[in-house]
Amino acid sequence: VRGEYSSMGPYSDNGNGTVIDHATGLTWPKNDNGNTYTWEEALSYCENLNMAGLSNWHLPDQRELQSLIDPSRHEPSIHPIFNLMTTEFEYYYSSTTDSGFPQQINIVRFFNGKEYVGGKTDHRHVACVHNGYELSVVLDGTGKGSVSFSMPGNQCCLLYTSDAAD
Numbered sequence: 001v002r003g004e005y006s007s008m009g010p011y012s013d014n015g016n017g018t019v020i021d022h023a024t025g026l027t028w029p030k031n032d033n034g035n036t037y038t039w040e041e042a043l044s045y046c047e048n049l050n051m052a053g054l055s056n057w058h059l060p061d062q063r064e065l066q067s068l069i070d071p072s073r074h075e076p077s078i079h080p081i082f083n084l085m086t087t088e089f090e091y092y093y094s095s096t097t098d099s100g101f102p103q104q105i106n107i108v109r110f111f112n113g114k115e116y117v118g119g120k121t122d123h124r125h126v127a128c129v130h131n132g133y134e135l136s137v138v139l140d141g142t143g144k145g146s147v148s149f150s151m152p153g154n155q156c157c158l159l160y161t162s163d164a165a166d
Contacts, residue, residue, distance in 0.1 A: 009070075011081045016052035018130075019081055024067055027054065027130040031083040036123035039105050042093045046128035060129040062096035062106045062115070068127070069113040077113030085125050086110045093124045 076086030139145035
């Protein structure tokens with residue numbers, strides 16, 4: 001994955017089980033659910049997650065996951081606002097496959113902030129991520145409906161509404 005999200009916050013606890021990273025606009029779960037998954041299970045878990053009224057979660061790519069690492073922090077290497085698994089032997093999946101070995105996945109250990117490579121069938125922790133916005137399109141069978149946009153903690157805009165099919 002090219003480019004980097006270099007973040008380290010600032011973060012805000014949304015009070016609904018999620019944390020927003022104001023530098024990247026990404027929304028993260030505040031807590032780990034304690035379960036581990038294979039890579040395929042992790043992808044499915046994130047795609048089907050509905051947390052804090054948000055859908056459209058995804059398994060973070062390597063850059064997104066690495067954005068949680070704060071090089072000034074050690075053991076654990078992430079901000080204390082997060083309650084993720086940070087012991088020496090806990091790893092988190094990314095969605096990024098290793099370029100040389102497609103059956104290998106890039107993983108991160110929040111204990112030391114380092115990146116590793118692991119197998120797709122290994123059981124790892126998951127920190128799903130949300131892009132920080134929701135786009136909702138609601139149409140009935142006649143073409144009437146609305147399009148709205150919102151960001152966590154900031155109900156924003158009704159972009160379009162129609163009472164008649166155009």
